[in-house]
Amino acid sequence: MIASKFGIGQQVRHSLLGYLGVVVDIDAEYSLDEPAEDELGADYSLRKAPWYHVVMEDDEGQPVHTYLAEAQLSGEIADEHPEQPSMDELAATIQRKLASPVLRN
Numbered sequence: 001m002i003a004s005k006f007g008i009g010q011q012v013r014h015s016l017l018g019y020l021g022v023v024v025d026i027d028a029e030y031s032l033d034e035p036a037e038d039e040l041g042a043d044y045s046l047r048k049a050p051w052y053h054v055v056m057e058d059d060e061g062q063p064v065h066t067y068l069a070e071a072q073l074s075g076e077i078a079d080e081h082p083e084q085p086s087m088d089e090l091a092a093t094i095q096r097k098l099a100s101p102v103l104r105n
Contacts, residue, residue: 004028004050004070009094011076011087012054014068020076020084021056021066022091032067046071057084 006012010023030047050070058064063086081088 004052006050006052006070006073006075009091009098011079011081011091012052012073013076014056015072015074019056020081020087021054022087022094023052024055024065024094025053027051027053030069055087055090057087061086 004026006023006026008023008026012021012023013019014021028050030051046069052068052070052073054066054068054073056064056066079088079091
């Protein structure tokens with residue numbers, strides 16, 4: 001069993017670029033179409049670690065869906081970001097939905 005470092009609804013930062021994002025889904029390992037060898041670099045173990053579907057904002061403030069390896073992300077300590085309130089709102093909305101009970105028939 002592979003344990004993921006980040007959870008759905010958690011705010012994260014791209015380690016290299018510094019972009020703020022929100023985790024919206026998690027894959028236990030790389031699950032998109034088979035990548036070209038140069039897309040993931042030389043480290044094959046990167047494919048076997050968790051991968052995250054993350055929503056970030058582009059330079060115009062538009063949402064962008066990205067697919068990132070766990071090694072590319074760091075946890076975000078602050079829970080409020082005045083420069084990107086939409087990321088705070090997205091994280092809060094996801095966390096509320098995860099916390100609310102689900103009624104079953």
